Amino acid sequence: MTLSVTPLVASAIAAAIPLLIAALGELVTERAGLLNLGLEGMMLMGALAAFVAITHGASLPWALLAGMLAGAAGALVFGFLTITLQASQVATGLSLTILGAGISSFLGRDYVGYRAPATFETLPIPGLADLPVVGPLFDLNVLGYAALLAVVGVWYFLQRSRLGLHLRSVGESPAVARSLGLRVNRIRYGAVLFGGAMAGMAGTYYALAQLKMWQEGLTSGNGWIALALVVFATWRPGRVAIGALLFGGVTALGLWLQTVGVGVSTFALASLPYLATIVVLVSISADQQALRRHAPAALGKPFFDGD
Amino acid sequence: MTPPLLRLAGITKSYATVQALAGVDLDVRAGEIHAVLGENGAGKSTLMKSIFGAVQPDGGVIEWEGRPITIASPVAARSCGIAMVFQHFALFESMTVVENVALALGERSSLSVLASRLTEVSSRYGLAINPGQSVHRLSVGERQRVEIVRCLLQSPRLLIMDEPTSVLTPQAIDQLFETLRRLAAEGTAILYVSHKLDEIRRLCDRATIIRQGRVVGTADPRQETASRLAELMIGHSFPQTERRAKREGAIALEVAGLDVPADGPFGTALRDISFRVRAGEVLGIAGISGNGQSELLAALLGSTASAAHSVMLGDRPVGALGAAARRGLGLALVPEERLGVGAVPEMSLAQNALLTAYGQGLVQRGVVAMKRTWAYAERCIADYSVRASGAGAPAASLSGGNLQKFIVAREIAQGPRVLVLAQPTWGVDVAATAFIRQRVIDLAANGVAVLVISDDLAEILEICDRVAVLASGRLSPERDVHATHAAEIGRWMAGVFIDAEVVAA
Numbered sequence: 034m035t036l037s038v039t040p041l042v043a044s045a046i047a048a049a050i051p052l053l054i055a056a057l058g059e060l061v062t063e064r065a066g067l068l069n070l071g072l073e074g075m076m077l078m079g080a081l082a083a084f085v086a087i088t089h090g091a092s093l094p095w096a097l098l099a100g101m102l103a104g105a106a107g108a109l110v111f112g113f114l115t116i117t118l119q120a121s122q123v124a125t126g127l128s129l130t131i132l133g134a135g136i137s138s139f140l141g142r143d144y145v146g147y148r149a150p151a152t153f154e155t156l157p158i159p160g161l162a163d164l165p166v167v168g169p170l171f172d173l174n175v176l177g178y179a180a181l182l183a184v185v186g187v188w189y190f191l192q193r194s195r196l197g198l199h200l201r202s203v204g205e206s207p208a209v210a211r212s213l214g215l216r217v218n219r220i221r222y223g224a225v226l227f228g229g230a231m232a233g234m235a236g237t238y239y240a241l242a243q244l245k246m247w248q249e250g251l252t253s254g255n256g257w258i259a260l261a262l263v264v265f266a267t268w269r270p271g272r273v274a275i276g277a278l279l280f281g282g283v284t285a286l287g288l289w290l291q292t293v294g295v296g297v298s299t300f301a302l303a304s305l306p307y308l309a310t311i312v313v314l315v316s317i318s319a320d321q322q323a324l325r326r327h328a329p330a331a332l333g334k335p336f337f338d339g340d
Numbered sequence: 341m342t343p344p345l346l347r348l349a350g351i352t353k354s355y356a357t358v359q360a361l362a363g364v365d366l367d368v369r370a371g372e373i374h375a376v377l378g379e380n381g382a383g384k385s386t387l388m389k390s391i392f393g394a395v396q397p398d399g400g401v402i403e404w405e406g407r408p409i410t411i412a413s414p415v416a417a418r419s420c421g422i423a424m425v426f427q428h429f430a431l432f433e434s435m436t437v438v439e440n441v442a443l444a445l446g447e448r449s450s451l452s453v454l455a456s457r458l459t460e461v462s463s464r465y466g467l468a469i470n471p472g473q474s475v476h477r478l479s480v481g482e483r484q485r486v487e488i489v490r491c492l493l494q495s496p497r498l499l500i501m502d503e504p505t506s507v508l509t510p511q512a513i514d515q516l517f518e519t520l521r522r523l524a525a526e527g528t529a530i531l532y533v534s535h536k537l538d539e540i541r542r543l544c545d546r547a548t549i550i551r552q553g554r555v556v557g558t559a560d561p562r563q564e565t566a567s568r569l570a571e572l573m574i575g576h577s578f579p580q581t582e583r584r585a586k587r588e589g590a591i592a593l594e595v596a597g598l599d600v601p602a603d604g605p606f607g608t609a610l611r612d613i614s615f616r617v618r619a620g621e622v623l624g625i626a627g628i629s630g631n632g633q634s635e636l637l638a639a640l641l642g643s644t645a646s647a648a649h650s651v652m653l654g655d656r657p658v659g660a661l662g663a664a665a666r667r668g669l670g671l672a673l674v675p676e677e678r679l680g681v682g683a684v685p686e687m688s689l690a691q692n693a694l695l696t697a698y699g700q701g702l703v704q705r706g707v708v709a710m711k712r713t714w715a716y717a718e719r720c721i722a723d724y725s726v727r728a729s730g731a732g733a734p735a736a737s738l739s740g741g742n743l744q745k746f747i748v749a750r751e752i753a754q755g756p757r758v759l760v761l762a763q764p765t766w767g768v769d770v771a772a773t774a775f776i777r778q779r780v781i782d783l784a785a786n787g788v789a790v791l792v793i794s795d796d797l798a799e800i801l802e803i804c805d806r807v808a809v810l811a812s813g814r815l816s817p818e819r820d821v822h823a824t825h826a827a828e829i830g831r832w833m834a835g836v837f838i839d840a841e842v843v844a845a
Contacts (some may be wrong), residue, residue, distance in 0.1 A: 195442070198435075202443050205432040212394060212430060213444050214415030326476070330433060 041285050043169035047243065049281025050177045051076075051235040051252075055259035056266070056273045057180075057187050058231025062108075063263055064191060065224030066204035066331040070126025071111050072232050073256025074133020079104035079233025080240040081137040084247050087149050096151075097176075097237050104233020105226045107133055112225040116218050119335040134250060144247040153242035176238050181274075183231075188270040200224055204329035207336040218338045232256070254307070261310045265317055267327040276313075283309045343406030345370045345529045346391065346498055351400035353386055360386040361397065362553040368498065373520060373530045375540040375561055377573050378550035379741075379769040384533050387550070388500050391531070392424045393417040421497035425487045425504055431475045438471040441490045462489045465519045482630055488516075492523075499523065500531045503767060505539055510797060510830035512628075517543050535573075535770050537566040538798075549573050574771050581777045581802060584785035589619030592789030593640075593671075593758045594652040598659075600635045600644055608632040608813040610639065615808060615815065617758065617789040622780065624804030624821070625793045627833050629763075632813040633793055634676070637762050640791075641673050642666045653758060668699065670757030674747055674764055676793075678740065682747045685736035689728060690717040692735050693750050700754055720749035724775070741772035748776050752783060759783060762793045777803045797826055797833075811835040 055072055062069050069075075083100030091099065111129050114120040153174040157163075161171035173181075191197040200220055202210045207217045239251050258280055266272035287305040290297070318324065344367040353361040360383045368374045378384040389395035391402070393411035401408050404420055411417050417424075431440050438455045445454070455471035462469050467485040475483065484504065491499055501520075505513045520530055520543065532544055540547060540561045547561040549572045557572050593616070600610040610632045617623045627633065638644040639651065642663035651659040653669045661669075675681040683692045694702050694713050702713045717731035724745040728738050735743055744764065751759060761780065765773040781803055784790045793810075794800055800807050801821050809816040809832035816837040819828070831837075 198439055198443060201435065202432050205434055209430045209432065210443075212414050214413065214418070215443075326434065 038166055039168060041282075041289055042166055043172070044285040044288060045278060045281040046169050046173070046177070047281070048284040049277040050173070050180050051238040051243070052255055052259050052262060052280055053180045053274060053277035054176070054183065054238065055232050055235035055256060056262040056277060057183050057270060058228035058235075059260060060263050060266070060268060060270060060273055061187060061191070061200070061231075062224050062228030063332055064204045064268060064329050065200050065221050066207060066329050066334065066336070067112075067115060067221055067225055068122045068126065068333040069108065069111050069129070069225060069228055070123060070260065071107060071129025071133065072126075072228075072260050073252060073254065074130035075104040075107040075229050075232035076236035076239070076252045076256045077133040077137035077250070078107050079236030080251055081141045081144075081236075081247075082233070083237035084141070084144060084147075084149060084240040087151055087241060088144060088147060093151055093153060093241070096241060097234065100237030100240070101230040101233040104231070104236060105229040108225045108229020108232070109222075111229070112222050115335065116221050116225070116338075119337060122333050122335070130256070138249045141247055141249065145249060146246065148246045149241050151241075152245045153238070174242050176234065176242055179234075184270050184274045191270070196220075201329070204331055207331055207338065211338060217336065235259070258306060258310055261314055264324075265313050267317070267323055268329065269327065279313075280306050280309060343403070344368055345405060347401075347403040347406075348387075348391070349401045349403075351387065351390060351397045351402070353383075353390065353395065353397045359553055361390070363400070364550065364553070364555055366548050366555070368529045368531060370497070370529050371524050371527045372545045373524050373532055373543055375544035375547035376531060376533045376550065377535070377537075377540065377547055377569060378533075379535070379574055379771060382550045382573075383553040384550055385502065388424065388502060388531070388533060391417070391498075392422060392500060418494065421495075422500065423491035423494050423496035423498070424500040424502070425484070425491055426502055429483045429487055431483055431486060433476040434474065436472055436474055437469055437478075437486050440475060440486060441471075441493060444490050445493060457493065458489060461492055465489070465492060465515070467516075478630070492519075496528060498529045498531065500533070502533045503535070504532075505534070505536060510826050511834060513539070535773075536798075537561075537569050540569070541566060551575055570770055581774055581781060584781055586785070586805065587620045587787065589787055590654070591616045591652075592619045592654055593617040593760075593791060595640075596650055596652070598636075598639060598646055598650040600632075600639045600646060602635065602813075608635060610635050610813045613810075613815045615818070617791050619757070619787050619789050620784055621806070622784045622790040622792060622804045623818075624800035624807040625791065625810050625815070626795065626797055626800045626807055626829055627810035628795050629676070631811050633762065633795075633810060635813070636810065637673075637675065637760070637793065640671075640760050641675075667696065667754075670755075672696070672751040672754050672756035672759045674744075674751050674759070674761040676762040676766070678743050678747060679736060683735040683743060686734055688717075688732045688734055689721065689726075689738075689746060690714045690731040692746075693717040693720060693731075697750055697754050716753070717750075720746055720753055723753075724749040724779075739769075740766075741768040744768050745772050745776060748779060752779060756788060758789045758791070760791045760793070763796070764792060764794065765796065765799060773799075797829055800829075801826070809833055809837070811837070 055076060059069060059072055079100040082103030083096045086099035087096040107129055111125055114125045115122045153176055155172050155174050158171040162168050191201060199215050203215060203217050203220045211217045236252060244251055262273055262276045265276045284306045287302040290302050291299050347367040349365050351361050351364045364387055376384055386395055390397045393413045393416050402411060438451050438458060441458055442451060442454055458471045467489050469482060469485050469489060505516065524530055534540055544561050547559050548555055549557045551573060561569060596614050598610055598613040602609040608631055615623060639646050642661055646659040648657040648660040653671060656669055658666050658669060679685045690713050693716050694708060697716055700716060702709055702716060714731050721728055721731065726746045727742045764776055780790055792800065792804055804821055806818050807821050808818045809829060811833055812835050816832040
């Protein structure tokens with residue numbers, strides 16, 4: 034039994050990509066001050082929509098669009114309840130997860146076990162893809178490349194663009210932002226919908242790029258890991274990417290240990306990423322200063338916009 | 341005659357139970373500096389918010405250049421050319437100075453261009469700020485500079501300033517006044533809301549005095565005495581603080597060679613701070629916030645530990661002890677930030693009383709004695725005539741002056757041996773200020789050692805026996821307040837004592 038690094042990296046990246054996509058969306062939502070715990074639900078809705086679309090003859094781009102729209106639809110429900118009606122974000126987000134899981138398993142029951150007729154396949158970049166260790170970074174499918182670009186894009190949007198500045202200010206203090214004339218609720222809806230669309234894309238990745246078939250609850254709790262990632266990364270896109278790779282690495286390690294057959298229960302190995310989440314969250318929380326410095330000050334607080 | 345730039349007629353505004361404005365008339369001409377005088381709760385801030393579009397009046401007319409207008413929002417106000425420096429800063433903590441400015445300006449210029457404009461304007465008006473710094477690292481004084489510069493960058497036609505000088509040195513106030521006079525000479529109208537009567541008399545051309553939502557008079561502040569203006573404002577004669585005979589006792593608080601590291605990368609480290617406060621005297625530490633005040637306060641309170649013998653309460657070394665242990669030894673403290681440090685905004689006054697006064701028999705066998713707690717809070721409210729609906733009122737529902745009176749009451753009622761007050765009257769109205777200052781003087785006369793950390797020089801000179809200045813983390817020599825004057829203290833505030841040889845008085 035030898036541990037060859039490159040395949041391990043490849044499987045770490047494969048596991049990291051959907052986490053990265055979902056976490057970047059959630060990061061933008063949270064930077065606007067909204068805590069959407071419904072990530073898992075939106076991912077499942079997106080996964081189902083994409084799978085149904087592809088099964089009924091849609092092409093891959095249309096299936097992706099369907100997945101993203103389904104995620105955004107879930108986010109719209111969340112946005113309406115929490116932004117317009119100012120319901121509790123925590124309760125609404127949890128309900129959205131339950132709703133997404135319920136809808137996807139109910140509407141998806143006829144598709145269980147079906148294979149997807151078309152799937153996202155890797156598009157290796159000639160030359161680069163054969164490099165040792167880092168090669169797998171250049172051997173991704175289109176969603177994977179999009180995820181990497183999105184890291185830079187989200188960073189640039191938040192730190193360099195005017196709209197990003199507006200979005201951050203809304204997450205810091207919606208009352209002040211409003212007094213400066215910003216359309217707080219409009220910006221928050223935008224952030225929530227972006228988060229939903231990204232969650233839908235992550236779901237699409239699970240359905241059409243990773244499992245390539247339908248099974249109930251196919252995101253297997255990764256929405257929660259993506260949520261934890263945002264905190265782990267203290268709301269910064271670059272760190273989300275590092276964190277996603279780390280969690281992907283732990284997942285890959287668990288899978289590898291299963292294949293080489295160490296004498297540990299596979300269930301224990303499969304729980305590695307979740308254990309890692311707990312360990313990392315606890316160690317992050319130890320640095321209260323960093324958390325407070327980077328956390329959006331208005332995160333999770335309802336805001337009444339307008340008279 | 342040309343119409344005034346801004347004219348208000350019969351402005352009314354009611355909230356659920358109170359009438360904040362009961363028909364206010366006001367006119368402001370281009371190029372004048374117009375004072376709005378009034379106590380907290382008189383309706384000044386509601387009036388200013390109506391002009392700035394943050395509050396919609398129930399009735400009355402607002403005319404801008406002779407035409408009636410509705411100012412629907414701060415954005416509309418800004419597009420008219422109305423800018424406002426708030427007393428409670430409207431800044432985003434986690435963002436940099438330049439990002440904050442960019443948000444308010446709403447222009448499409450890049451941050452680096454804006455940063456250089458900001459540096460230029462801030463140096464032209466003597467309001468030094470670093471555009472790249474994060475706001476949460478700035479002191480109260482520096483934050484105000486950001487607010488002012490942010491307004492100046494908008495080239496406003498009417499500039500509203502709400503209590504702007506509370507955090508500036510006398511020299512910086514002179515500089516600000518210079519700026520304001522220059523702006524006025526360029527044709528900008530300035531509405532200057534303040535309770536500092538001497539400043540209004542130095543700066544303003546006209547004054548409108550407001551009491552209980554009504555205009556009670558207009559005056560030329562340069563022609564009136566300060567006490568006459570104060571009487572108009574509070575409706576009865578101006579309370580004067582009265583000094584009591586001093587009986588100095590043993591040293592109750594001693595700080596010796598105290599070094600404290602900076603509170604974060606933009607904080608100020610304290611270096612070799614030494615002073616003594618005897619029972620029965622008031623020592624004042626002047627200086628602008630951000631020069632080590634928060635570090636000193638943390639070291640005195642015990643939220644920052646230091647070498648055991650660097651802080652002594654009586655003959656007990658307490659430098660290594662925590663806040664509860666120090667309070668147990670007779671230390672009481674009124675922090676600078678009322679909401680958030682001095683009191684928990686969402687909690688009732690009774691619960692807030694419990695937070696520091698738990699040692700007064702409010703907790704018995706580990707259980708909160710609700711009746712006693714309630715009675716303790718009610719006693720504080722009654723003794724200090726705090727305007728509140730009762731001990732159950734949330735701290736955030738009180739005006740600044742009333743909450744401060746409550747916090748001072750809560751601390752003094754514990755019968756401390758040493759009382760430390762930071763910015764005790766910041767943003768507090770005249771009557772409450774005089775009241776608090778008198779209580780502090782009386783407390784010292786009864787044998788308590790009092791330390792006042794304040795950037796209000798008039799306050800230090802009024803209530804303290806001796807004064808020293810904290811600048812850049814160092815403490816200046818001490819002076820008897822009768823043997824010094826504002827100009828000397830002002831120079832020290834700018835740090836002049838540090839490198840120069842100080843000639844003994």
